[in-house]
Amino acid sequence: MPNDLSDLLRAHGLQVTAQRLAVLRAVTARPHCTADEVAARVRAEIGTISRQAVYDALGALAANGLVRRIQPAGSPALYENRVGDNHHHLICRSCGKTVDVDCVVGAMPCLSPSDTAGYRIDEAEVIFWGLCPDCVVTQASPDRE
Template sequence: MNISETNHDQHPVDLSKALKSAGLQVTAQRLAVYRAVCSSPHAIADDICKAVRLELGVISRQAVYDALNVMSEHGIIRRIQPAGSAARYEHRVDNHHHLACRRCGNLIDIDCAVGEAPCLIAEHDHGYKIDEAEVTYWGICPDCQKTADSKA
C-alpha cells in the first residue's frame, strides 16, 4: 500500500500494512498511538500520550513521541506546526490545508480550493524540487465570534 494514496478516512486496519511496508514493526503502542491520532485530529503529543495511557495503561511519554516521530517520518501520519503552536498530529496525509482560530487555537482541515496539489507550483523554485507546501489560513472561529459579539 502506498500510504500517500490513502484517503483521509484511513482506519487502523490499514496501519499494519503501512507499518510493514515501511519496514516497521507492528506494535500495540504504535497501533494505540495511531488510534489516538485518528480519534483526535490535530492533537498535541501530550494529549495523544494521555489517550494512549487510557487505552494501554503504562507507556512512557518517550515511547509515544518515538511512535509519532517514526510514523510521521514514514508518511503514515502528518506532523504540522502552525505558527505559535506546539506540533500537532493528524492521520490525514493527503494534500490539504488548515484553518486556525487566532483566539482559541482551534484547527480544522480544509481542502484545496482549486484541486489536486495546486500550491506546489511556485512562481520561482530557486532550483528546489518542491514536494510539499503548508498553507494555514488564520481567522476567528464562529464560537469566538459569538463570544466577542456577546461581550460588545
C-alpha cells in the same frame, strides 16, 4: 489497502507494537492533537508509556507517511492521519480549534513559488488564521465581560 492498523503498519515497513498501534489510534480518533494529547489517550488505553516513546512512535509514523505533523507558528506540533493529499488548515486565533480545508486552486502542491531555486517542490503548507464560528459568536456577544 490494509484492513486494520496492524496491516497498515506492516504495509509501510514498520514493526507492529502496542505503542505504535495505540498512538495511531489516538491520532485517528482525534486529528490535530498535540503529542501530550496523544500521550494522554495512549495512557488511558494501554497504561504507562513514556513521553519519549510517544515522540518516537509519532516520528516513525510521520517518517513513514502514516501521520502528518504540522507546526503552526507559536503553537506545539499537531498530528493528523489525513496524509498524502496536501490539504491545508484553518486555525482559530482564540480557542486554537483546527480544521482541514482542501486546496482551493490547482493540483499538488497548490502553490507555485515565484522561484524554486532549483528545488523540486512536492508540498505546500498553508495555514489560514482567524476566528472559528463559536469564537465569533462569543466575541460578538454583549454578555461578554
